[in-house]
Structure formats: C-alpha cells, structure tokens
Amino acid sequence: MATKVTPISGFQEWLPADRIAELIVLDTIREVFELHGFASINTRAMETVERLAGQGEDADKEIYGVRRLAAGDDEAGDTSLGLHFDLTVPFARYVLENSGKLTFPFRRYQMQPAWRGERPQRGRYREFIQADIDIVDIGSLPDHYEAELLLVVADVFSRLPVGDYTIHVNDRKICEGFYRGLGIDDVTGTLRIVDKLDKIGADGVRQLLREAGCTEQQAAQCLALAEISTHDTGFVDRVRALGVEHELLDEGLAKLAAIIEVAGEHAPGVVVADLRSARGLDYYTGTVYETLLERDRGYGSICSGGRYDALATDGKRTFPGVGISIGVSRLLGKLITEEGLTASRETPAAVLVAVNDEASRNVSMRVAAALRARGIPTLVSPKAAKFGKQIQFADRRGIPFVWFPGTDPGASGDGAADRVGDQVKDLRSGDQVAADAASWSPPVADLRPSLVRPEQA
Amino acid sequence: MATKVTPISGFQEWLPADRIAELIVLDTIREVFELHGFASINTRAMETVERLAGQGEDADKEIYGVRRLAAGDDEAGDTSLGLHFDLTVPFARYVLENSGKLTFPFRRYQMQPAWRGERPQRGRYREFIQADIDIVDIGSLPDHYEAELLLVVADVFSRLPVGDYTIHVNDRKICEGFYRGLGIDDVTGTLRIVDKLDKIGADGVRQLLREAGCTEQQAAQCLALAEISTHDTGFVDRVRALGVEHELLDEGLAKLAAIIEVAGEHAPGVVVADLRSARGLDYYTGTVYETLLERDRGYGSICSGGRYDALATDGKRTFPGVGISIGVSRLLGKLITEEGLTASRETPAAVLVAVNDEASRNVSMRVAAALRARGIPTLVSPKAAKFGKQIQFADRRGIPFVWFPGTDPGASGDGAADRVGDQVKDLRSGDQVAADAASWSPPVADLRPSLVRPEQA
Numbered sequence: 027m028a029t030k031v032t033p034i035s036g037f038q039e040w041l042p043a044d045r046i047a048e049l050i051v052l053d054t055i056r057e058v059f060e061l062h063g064f065a066s067i068n069t070r071a072m073e074t075v076e077r078l079a080g081q082g083e084d085a086d087k088e089i090y091g092v093r094r095l096a097a098g099d100d101e102a103g104d105t106s107l108g109l110h111f112d113l114t115v116p117f118a119r120y121v122l123e124n125s126g127k128l129t130f131p132f133r134r135y136q137m138q139p140a141w142r143g144e145r146p147q148r149g150r151y152r153e154f155i156q157a158d159i160d161i162v163d164i165g166s167l168p169d170h171y172e173a174e175l176l177l178v179v180a181d182v183f184s185r186l187p188v189g190d191y192t193i194h195v196n197d198r199k200i201c202e203g204f205y206r207g208l209g210i211d212d213v214t215g216t217l218r219i220v221d222k223l224d225k226i227g228a229d230g231v232r233q234l235l236r237e238a239g240c241t242e243q244q245a246a247q248c249l250a251l252a253e254i255s256t257h258d259t260g261f262v263d264r265v266r267a268l269g270v271e272h273e274l275l276d277e278g279l280a281k282l283a284a285i286i287e288v289a290g291e292h293a294p295g296v297v298v299a300d301l302r303s304a305r306g307l308d309y310y311t312g313t314v315y316e317t318l319l320e321r322d323r324g325y326g327s328i329c330s331g332g333r334y335d336a337l338a339t340d341g342k343r344t345f346p347g348v349g350i351s352i353g354v355s356r357l358l359g360k361l362i363t364e365e366g367l368t369a370s371r372e373t374p375a376a377v378l379v380a381v382n383d384e385a386s387r388n389v390s391m392r393v394a395a396a397l398r399a400r401g402i403p404t405l406v407s408p409k410a411a412k413f414g415k416q417i418q419f420a421d422r423r424g425i426p427f428v429w430f431p432g433t434d435p436g437a438s439g440d441g442a443a444d445r446v447g448d449q450v451k452d453l454r455s456g457d458q459v460a461a462d463a464a465s466w467s468p469p470v471a472d473l474r475p476s477l478v479r480p481e482q483a
Numbered sequence: 484m485a486t487k488v489t490p491i492s493g494f495q496e497w498l499p500a501d502r503i504a505e506l507i508v509l510d511t512i513r514e515v516f517e518l519h520g521f522a523s524i525n526t527r528a529m530e531t532v533e534r535l536a537g538q539g540e541d542a543d544k545e546i547y548g549v550r551r552l553a554a555g556d557d558e559a560g561d562t563s564l565g566l567h568f569d570l571t572v573p574f575a576r577y578v579l580e581n582s583g584k585l586t587f588p589f590r591r592y593q594m595q596p597a598w599r600g601e602r603p604q605r606g607r608y609r610e611f612i613q614a615d616i617d618i619v620d621i622g623s624l625p626d627h628y629e630a631e632l633l634l635v636v637a638d639v640f641s642r643l644p645v646g647d648y649t650i651h652v653n654d655r656k657i658c659e660g661f662y663r664g665l666g667i668d669d670v671t672g673t674l675r676i677v678d679k680l681d682k683i684g685a686d687g688v689r690q691l692l693r694e695a696g697c698t699e700q701q702a703a704q705c706l707a708l709a710e711i712s713t714h715d716t717g718f719v720d721r722v723r724a725l726g727v728e729h730e731l732l733d734e735g736l737a738k739l740a741a742i743i744e745v746a747g748e749h750a751p752g753v754v755v756a757d758l759r760s761a762r763g764l765d766y767y768t769g770t771v772y773e774t775l776l777e778r779d780r781g782y783g784s785i786c787s788g789g790r791y792d793a794l795a796t797d798g799k800r801t802f803p804g805v806g807i808s809i810g811v812s813r814l815l816g817k818l819i820t821e822e823g824l825t826a827s828r829e830t831p832a833a834v835l836v837a838v839n840d841e842a843s844r845n846v847s848m849r850v851a852a853a854l855r856a857r858g859i860p861t862l863v864s865p866k867a868a869k870f871g872k873q874i875q876f877a878d879r880r881g882i883p884f885v886w887f888p889g890t891d892p893g894a895s896g897d898g899a900a901d902r903v904g905d906q907v908k909d910l911r912s913g914d915q916v917a918a919d920a921a922s923w924s925p926p927v928a929d930l931r932p933s934l935v936r937p938e939q940a
Contacts, residue, residue, distance in 0.1 A: 031580045034529070037527040037529075040524070040525070045522070048525075060860050061855040061860050063832035064830075065830045067497070068505075069496060071596065072494075074489070074491070075552065086553065088551070089551070090550065090551055091549070091551070091552040092549055092566065094545070094548070094600035095546045095547070095565060096546070096600075097600075107491075122488045123488045123490060124498060127498055129879050134499070143554075153527050153529070163865075168866065170844060177848075291845065292848060292849075340488075372522060373520055374517035374520060387627060388748065391634075391749060398519065402518075404518065404520060405520035408588050408625055423586055
C-alpha cells in the first residue's frame, strides 16, 4: 500500500467528532422530511452524459465523466457516463423511468453527494451533500405546495443551530410580467443583469441595462422593483405604486402574496418577499427560493429551489414540480469548519466497561452486551491495563462513564481489592456508585453524542 | 430535458417501498455498529488512481477513472482520480492522513457506495453499498478483536430477517503452517487451488495440486485439511490427527480455537471453523471470515473480512487492523429483489389529514403540525376532494389513518354535516373515533413503516 498521502482540495472529510456533528445534522433533516411525509429515494451516482449535458449555467464544464480505466476500444461505443452534479436531473430521470409505478403527487426526499469539477472555494466543494425535497404531479400541481416546502425548511432549521436566517422568495412571473409591462422583451437577459446588483451596485446595473437597450426610465423601474423586499404582503402595494401593468405580474403578485401569508402564519419571521432574488429565475417557471444566513449574507445560499412547470416530460405527459435543496456541505462548511460546531464526543459509546484482567474479559463482555441490549452504546476496554489507564482511554474519547465489573473480594488488582459488586463512575463528577447492568442507564442527555457549539466545546 | 430513458444495468435503484426496506436495514446496521462503539467516518468517493491500483485480484481492471469532460490539455498533469472500489483502501488512506488526530485503537464504521466496472451478475453490481467496521491500532493489535467483530455481525443479523446463515472462519496461519509442515513452499498457489474445491471438486483439486508439483500424499493431506469444519473446537483434534507439525500451525489453531470458544459463548450456533474457507487468504495475514446464507450457499458471501498485519504504513509505523464488511447491496439483492422483502408502506406518513375545503386548508395544516410536533409523520391531503377520494389517496400509499378536522355543524360537505370535533379513521378496521391532535397517537407499530416479509405482503 502506498505510503505517501497527498490531500486533495475541494473534498469535505471530517474527523470523527465532526463527522458525528454532520450525522446529527443529516439525521435531523431526514427526520423532518419524513415527519412531513416525504419518501426517500436514492439514485445511482452516474447518469448518461447525454442526460447531464445542456442543463444550463456552467454545469457542462463541471461534469465529471466516468470510464473504466482498462476500457478497451471495443467499449468506445458504450453509453458514456458522468457523475450527477445535482439531485434534480437524476430525480427527473427516475420519475420518467418509474412513472407507471409511482403514486402522484409524488413527494420524495433525497440526500446524497453530488460532484462538480469546479475550482474549490469557500462554501463550494467538488463533492458535496445535498438534501432535496420535491413534489411532482402529472399535468398540473396545486399552488399550495410552494408555501408548504418553506414550512418544511423552517421546521428543519428550527431544530438546528443555524442562527438567524431568512428565506428570500420571489416569483419569476412578477419580474417577467413587470419587464413585459415596461416593454422589455429580453426577460432572461434582464434578470441576469439585475442579478448582479449585489456585486456591481445600482449604477453598474443601470449602465448594463442601458447598454442592453433599456431606456433610462426602464432601467430605473427595473432597479426600483429589485429594491422591494417586505416581510409581509406590503410588497404588493409597493409594486403597484410603480404603475406597471401586466397579466403575468398580477398572477405573480397574487401567488407570492398567498405564500407570504401562509408562511407568516405557520413559520413567522422566517420568510421575506424579495423581488431582487433572481436565483435560477431563468430555469424555474414560478416561485424561487434562496436562503441566506443573516450573519454572513455573502456566504451564499444554503437552501434554494423553486417551481418547474415541467420537471420532466415523456412526450405525452409533463410532470410539473416544486423542489428545494439544502446545501448540507455548504452549511457545514460554515457551522463546522468556520465556526467550530462539533459533537460532544468522538465515539457513540456512552460507557467503557473496564477489564479487571484478561482472564475475566468474558465478564466485561457480558456487562457490555447487557447494556447494549437496552440501547446503551458500550465499549469494552482494549486491555486489562491499570484502571488509571483505562479511565484515561475513556476520557480521551469523551466517553462519560466507566463501568467496573465486580471482583472476588481480595482479588489482586489496582483498587479492585475492596470491590465486590459492579460500580459505575461518572468521569465528569468523579462520582462512583454501585450499579446493575440489567437496570442502570445513563442520563438521556449522555446516551448519544450531541451538537456542541464552540463556546461550549 | 431529454425524454428517452434507457435503464443502465448493474445499478440497484429501488421504488419507494423497497427503498424504505433498504433504509430500515441500513439503520439497523448503523444502530448496532454504534451500540458497539464504532465511530462513523465517510470518505470522498474518489482516490488517486495511484492508491487504488495494484491492490490485487481483478480490481485494477474494474476501476472507474474520473475526469472532467471539459478538461483541457493543461489539466493533463493533474492527479488522476478514480472511484473507490471498496472502503478499505480509502480507510487506510484516511488513517495515514489523520493518524496524528485519531485516538488508537481506532474503531470506525463506514457505510457508503463503492463502484466496480465489472459485468453485472447475480449479487454483483457496478455500484454497491458496503457497511464496514474495522479496528486499527499502531504497532500491534490485541487478538480478542478478531472474535469481537463476529459478535457485532451476529448482533446485526439477529435484528434483520436474513434467515439462517453461518459465518465461516479460518486462519491463514493454519493453512500456511500445515502446507509448510508438509513441505509445500508455494502457500499462495496452493491456497488458490484448494479454493476451487466447490467449483471443480476433490478430484479436480487433486489433479491441479499434482500438476503444481505436490506428491499424491501432499495433495491428499491438503484435501483432508480442507474438509475439516466444526461448530466447536473439535477441529483442533481433527487437524492434529493428520499428523502435520509446524509452529505456525500451532499458533493458528490456538487462535482459531479461542475465537470459536468466545463466539460459541456469546453468539451460539452462528460461527463455524471451516478450514476450506480461503477467501482473501492471500491478502489477509490471520483470521478470515465469510458468511453464507444457508438456503443459498452459492449466492456468495454477504459479509467478509479478516485481519491485516499492516492495513497501512507511513514508513515509520504500521497500522495493523481487523475488519469485516457487510455487502448490503448483495444482501438486499437476495432479500428484496429475489425474495420480495419490502416495507409496510411506501411513505413515512402514518396519518393523512383530510381537507374539508380549500378555504380551511389552514385548519388541516395546524392539525398536521400538532401531530408532527409529537413525532407522528403526517401528510395533508393535496386536494379538498370528496372524502372517498381522499381516503383512496391514503389507502393507495398504505397510510393507515385519515384525520378529519372538525367542521361547523351544518356546513356543506361530503359526510361532514354531522361532525363537529376532529375524528380519525383507521383504514384497516374502518373504525372512526373522536380525537384530539394534541394527544392522539397511532399504535407504536404504525408510527413508522416496518419490514414486511413476502408472505405477509
């Protein structure tokens, strides 16, 4: 086995305590998705390159192709495969492939890695875990799902130490209707320019809009729309006050107002109507979401999505959908890597059973089996070393309890001479008490590792 | 989005009910691994080709290389990457990369897909999930871990509907010592020939051994050793009766006898000493395990592993280890694909909350939130259709309960006219009772989907 290890950048690999923190986050997300009735699916890591390509943005450049290293020329005609770069393309393919066997509306969640061969940077990795929920139906999809997904995300984040965050919601129809009402035909081009507002400022955007053929008045109106952002349905009157009229605009305003109302009632303070938010407006067809951490808005969206009128089509039927994706790796890059969130210990074990001497290892194994049978994660000491060493073994890993199996009175051993029955020691308090493996349990808070914020660590 | 879907062979993708069955199996394995104090790690999907190559067997031919499709000539000098084909090579690399930050002996579990570009066949996939546990230490590793891993596996399988199975254990030292004691020097070559016993029978093996230079007497002795298999330590006397003497043989017999004794006490009836078992004998250095389903021994091992004296080395230190890997995809290919194991429903939802009319969707959403807050997976009906339709929606997905929110007396609606308070209906019994979302719970058995054997489905 090669001895030289060269780290590769762009991959998020955790040490055990941080991995436990990641697992707690993943388990929480999954639990909430299931509470909301989403069914899990997993898709293979690979799709045909034909299916992956042409999905817009820079995706094509970033696709990792996959090919057997030893593939001969006779395999040149084989279907060429690539690693998926999101979970939406594979989900659309899964729906088409299994449409006859699924029950619609189909609600699925999917938590898997995806891969993009991009330059690694803050919050961006070559391999990253996404946690997606989507609801798809055949032909048409009720609007209420667009508010429902927000409530699922709010439920997830209410159970995780993400700090203050805001979900920014917009509707493509508002921008498109507004631009068309102004007489602007290049909707996608205009959206792309307005999307640069944070980077280049209002003057920069105005200049680009003018260069793209807008009048001074049109450019000013586009900027005025982008500046509207309200926690309630106040945005409707502010848009109306700009005096632009279009059927699509009316439709978009009504839909977004309904979403903001439902969100305000069921998840107050989390959602904002933000008409600047342009993420993915060129491929979504209605509502779009993005989520920013208040303490670091420049970090990028940790949860994004929107509505597609045609997630997939088999030629005869279309499958409209709405979906949202939590960028788990990006979120953890912030919480764990930058802010030091971790777990309370580096092992699931709550108890270390000491070994009095190698001849009685069986006794310790029986204690461990009895504790495990009652759901208590338990380790047996690797060596019948001095008890001080065995306690140190537990302490180094953050295992809170050490169990000392009973000994014969007068048996040799470090401190064991006067023990008869089993005892358990809490390493934090130093308290040591008599205990029975058939009935003793640690406090519930010690049973599993928990998330620890840096100030507690 | 492309509309043509061409299924790709060799990948295991499940419909939702079967995926839930897979998740229950994965959750059970993880729970047991954690109860036994193994810490989770996850490694990136890719390793350098340099590290993946040269691991023996046919692995090299099966490695999937990974390269950005758009990679230009300027990237030709980049490190070349491939998808890992097992979890042992990445684990060894992880240990070397993080050895200064891990606490040894280090116990880890790892449950991830791996990829091999081999011809798909029964029980063999191009993408497959492995669930591995390993214990590694620095310099030396206590022997008792070799028995311990068997007990972890027995604990896993005791909680899953795998049917009768046997873990076959052998020790390379027994075969090596025995062959050397017979005067045979080519240990690996001899092991490879004896390994063909199941395929070509005793006469075939005898002939190959003769062709490889063995005497008739040596060949007969090799076959006699391979035929020894006992549930207890009786194998020791049977080997002794063959009259071969060698120091390594003594060592191997003593070690295997100790393992069989511990296994017999803590997991009776599961483990057999099987001196024919040759899986991996050429790369493991001590104990080897393989696990066969009694009803289909030809299906292949569903759980294999063994002891390496040097899992990894950094030049100064070596890291001896012992590990075992459950072939989850192979096991599920048997249980789900071939035998029809599935889950009791295709959604996590235990309750569907009906919607009286779209104007009162908020009421149904509040009921759902109250149930979810108490851990009950709940869906709200997609449409305020006739109750018969809403009940059908639940029934098709196997959701056991439908909740009817209260209505104003005399309100219009299908069957709602005489309801005031909330009611819940058990779709299996047809019983409908008054219920309060702040206190009602389904029976524990209905809270989550469970595994269903084919005869129950």
